[in-house]
Amino acid sequence: MTKSIIDEAISSLYNNLSPRETICIADLGCSSGPNTLLPVSQLIRTIDKERKNKDYESLKFHVFLNDLPNNDFNTIFRFLPTFHESLRKQNMGEDGLFDRPNCFVRGVDGSFYTRLFPSNSLHFVHSSYGLHWLSQVPDGIENNKGNVYLTSTSPTSVYKVYYEQYERDFVTFLKYRLKDLMKNGCMVLTMLGRKNEDRFSQGCSYEWELLATTLKLLIAQLYFNLFSS
Structure with missing residues (x-):
């Protein structure tokens, strides 16, 4: 559902970019695992297709993968050889020559509710x-x-403090990204949402209620085992 939006955004950015030499991309909250690099692959593939259609010169990509310091960045880095190989294969021309996008990937640890990058350093977030x-x-x-x-079953006052916390966080996020972006x-942000004011219209609370029930049962069982032994 988001692919067409991302493709349109990155294509428009590239076509309005001058000079077209380097594109700096940040993926915030990248997590870890084999899917981490999929958004980056999609962005590079879209830009490179646009470049070839217009017969522009090759360009460099600086990619910054961000998550909290306890994220498993080592797993991401272990996938980088496979990632670069997939870029090599997708850019192999009919004559067998390799027109590879120069892609440099770095890990950036820290909360995206803080400053992470120098001012005016990113093209795309x-x-x-x-x-959430x-x-x-x-x-x-x-x-x-x-x-x-x-x-x-949460009191109305709890709804209010969660709402106020999210509002503060989102304003902070936008303030810092305004400084980061050239x-x-x-910027393309994908997040959960709903079409009406009913907080639980799409079962958004079900999994949390189930988790709370499970944790309470687990704790009760631990206490029972502790005091019965």
Whole structure:
């Protein structure tokens, strides 16, 4: 669902870029594993297709993969040889010569609710299903007992503090990305949403209620085993 939006955004960015020598891309909340590099592959593939159609010169890609310091960046780096090989194969011409995009990948640790990059250093920012994570547990949720997040049984005051925390975090995120992005840079953010005001219209609370119930049963079983032994 998001591919066409991302393709259109990155193509428009590339066509309005001058000079077309280097594109700096940041993927915020990249996680780790074999799927981490898929968005980057898609972005490079789209730009390189656009470049070849217009017969422009090759360009360099600087890719910054960001996540919290405890993210498994080593796993990502182990996938880089495979990633570069896939780029090599997709750019092999009919004559067998290799027109490879120069792609340099770096890991950037830290919360995306802080400054991560020098001012005016990025052309494109991408984040997929990362911004629903808050910078911290909100203050004032003590009366949300028995729950691990918002549920149908949470008091109205708990809804309010979660909303206010997210509002502060999202404003902070946008403020820092405004500093990071170059003039005419762009950003594509994918996040969960709903079409009406019912917080639980699409079952958004079900998994959290199930998790809370499971944790309570687990703790009860641990206490039972502890005091019965």
